[in-house]
Amino acid sequence: MTRHIGSTPTTADFEALAHAAFARIPEPFAEHLDGITVHVQEFADAETLAAVGLQDPFQLTGLYHGRPMSEESVWISGQFPPRITLYRQPLLAEWRATGVQLDDLVTHVVIHEVGHHFGLSDEEMHALEQGGP
Structure with a gap:
């Protein structure tokens, strides 16, 4: 989705973009994504921001809630299924500030x-994005 004059992308637009992103994840990774749900909120609440060490709600664009696959066990029960929350307003702000296409973002x-x-940490993901080990 490119920037255009007109309406601001809605929650439904963000959900559709997230589902399209999931559809592009290749095997063997895709087979391990069953049950992950996507939610869209305007901003993270104060409790969520504090839990990740942030104060500015515009700094958090998304968050994974759940137990990493490496920590799953048949002995653990009573937990909600994993979910990804996208924070609409911070994503819109980044989209407008950077010029990156919204679907890419x-x-x-x-x-x-x-x-x-x-089970990857932020540091491991940044290294992978930079082409490092």
């Missing part, structure tokens, strides 16, 4: 959060 955030599902 949402895909980047979704892939980053999926990385957490596989």
Whole structure:
């Protein structure tokens, strides 16, 4: 989705972009994504921001909620299924500030959060993005 004069992308638009990003994830990774849900909120709440060490709600564009696959066990029960939350207003602000296409931006955030599902840290994902080990 490119920038255009007209209406601001809605929650439904963001959900559609997130689902399109999931559809582009190749096997063997895609087979491990069943059950992950996507939610869109305007901003992260104060509790969520504090939990990730942020104060400015515009600094958080997405968040993975759940246990990484590497920590899953048949002995753990009573937990919600994993989910990814996209924060619409910070994503819109980044989209407008950077000129990156919105679908590319949402895909980047979704892939980053999926990385957490596989147990990767932020540092490991940044290294992979930079082509490092």
